[in-house]
Amino acid sequence: MKQLYRVNSQRMQNRISELAEIGKQTRGGVTRKALTEEDRKAQLLVTKWMEEAGMTVKQDHFGNIIGRIAGTNPATPAVVIGSHIDTVPNGGNFDGTIGVIGGIEVAQIISEESITINHPLEVIAFLDEEGTRFDGGLFGSRGMVGKLTEADLLKKDGQGISRLEAMQEFGLDPSLMMESVRKREDMKVFLELHIEQGPYLQAINQPVGIVKGIAGPAWLSVTVKGESGHAGTVPMKLRKDPMAGAAEMISEIERICSRQDDAPTVGTIGKINALPGGTNVIPEQVEFSLDIRDIDLTRRDACMKEIKEKIELICHKRGLTFHICEHLVQEPIACAGHVIDTMKHASKLLSVEAPIMISGAGHDAMMVADLTDIGLIFVRCKDGISHNPNEWADIDDISIGVSLLFETTLAYC
Incomplete structure (x- = not known):
């Protein structure tokens, strides 16, 4: 050198x-x-x-x-x-x-x-x-x-x-x-x-x-609300469980971001939190972070749009409500x-x-x-x-x- x-x-x-x-x-x-x-x-x-x-x-x-x-x-x-x-x-x-x-x-x-x-x-x-x-x-x-x-x-x-x-x-x-x-x-x-x-x-x-x-990173948080209840007394088919809904959403996020081998879209859930947080309690609310990145703005935004649509469908199917907060969306x-x-x-x-x-x-x-x-x-x-x-x-x-x-x-x- x-x-x-x-x-x-x-x-x-x-x-x-x-x-x-x-x-x-x-x-x-x-x-x-x-x-x-x-x-x-x-x-x-x-x-x-x-x-x-x-x-x-x-x-x-x-x-x-x-x-x-x-x-x-x-x-x-x-x-x-x-x-x-x-x-x-x-x-x-x-x-x-x-x-x-x-x-x-x-x-x-x-x-x-x-x-x-x-x-x-x-x-x-x-x-x-x-x-x-x-x-x-x-x-x-x-x-x-x-x-x-x-x-x-x-x-x-x-x-x-x-x-x-x-x-x-x-x-x-x-x-x-x-x-x-x-x-x-x-x-x-x-x-x-x-x-x-x-x-x-x-x-x-x-x-x-x-x-x-x-x-360009997009940093979001997703809040999913359901109905809290006793872990032992509420039948599975009658639950409005935001944790189960969040799990399905996270799986969909991985699938969407992994769909194209040659596309550098990446999606990461780095934090997840459940309330009230009891071992024997069906959560009332679950919040998780979402980090989506891509060098191609059109592809990243299309990915985000599809993720939001999946979240809405999952909540409708499970009787849940949701809110998405965008903390930082950068080109x-x-x-x-x-x-x-x-x-x-x-x-x-x-x-x-x-x-x-x-x-x-x-x-x-x-x-x-x-x-x-x-x-x-x-x-x-x-x-x-x-x-x-x-x-x-x-x-x-x-x-x-x-x-x-x-x-x-x-x-x-």
Whole structure:
């Protein structure tokens, strides 16, 4: 790998390991939910690293941490690097975090080598990308582009605490959020580095890939209501059981999303909850989450339409009622052609054969695309495992990814 300026792999490895200690679980994973004490500690650590890298640091009113190095012409739009540091419950050490740590490394090389940049450089650690404490992720990036609603602030966690209350407890003032909405003229380009979260790069034995598009996620919740009763006294044929109805719906969702082998539609039920929740009680209500994704918007929406029709038919057949809440429905996003070309050129300079690929996972970049052109770099992860304590990416691969990020950043700065 050829490069004029070398990333400090050991420094990045140390930072990945240090951040992984915050929220470390006994089973080996990491839990850092948004607006928790673990999140606060992680933000303070990232702030310290940004300052060590020569950046001035601030927190906006959404809770995003923003580090900045001024360019020779501070009035010009910034080149922005960003990702997140929150995790899913019992998640891994690399998802999101290598993008933030990699961005800080880029800034630190620029500072240490006294590299002159014309455009300012910003590195952002977005708040609550995962959405595991409150329904609806990508909170910090959605806020930055002005896509939040009052309903987002009123959503509650498992303890009944609203996001609004949690933000206030965190020291944020949600009433000032509009002051932190960014404008198109603020950013020249947005770049993100992330582990692949899939097996493709490992299968073709390449350390990094260049993303050309991000599948559009639809995050919904389905509430099914029936009639509660005693588990031992209500005959099966007389039941209005929302759990049995939900089970049939979930089976239909799997069938619909699996129907075409060559179509990358994916459907996931990640959470399910029954009320009142007694072992010997037929539930009165069942709620489950639904995540539908596809790079093709028409195909995804047709899939969603068919799923909704099946839910209605099942409820009619079983004497149930239902409600579907759409928390986030995002169109697929294309990465900018000129950014892809810049990354391809940079990969050749580094003697790296980076394939062009699709992202099935959502990222903060897809929100920032409302403000500016975006680019996304993937780093190979072992067996494609992510959102799991076994998530792993080799520091050599991460270093190649950060080198590609660095060269791309310099091309725009």
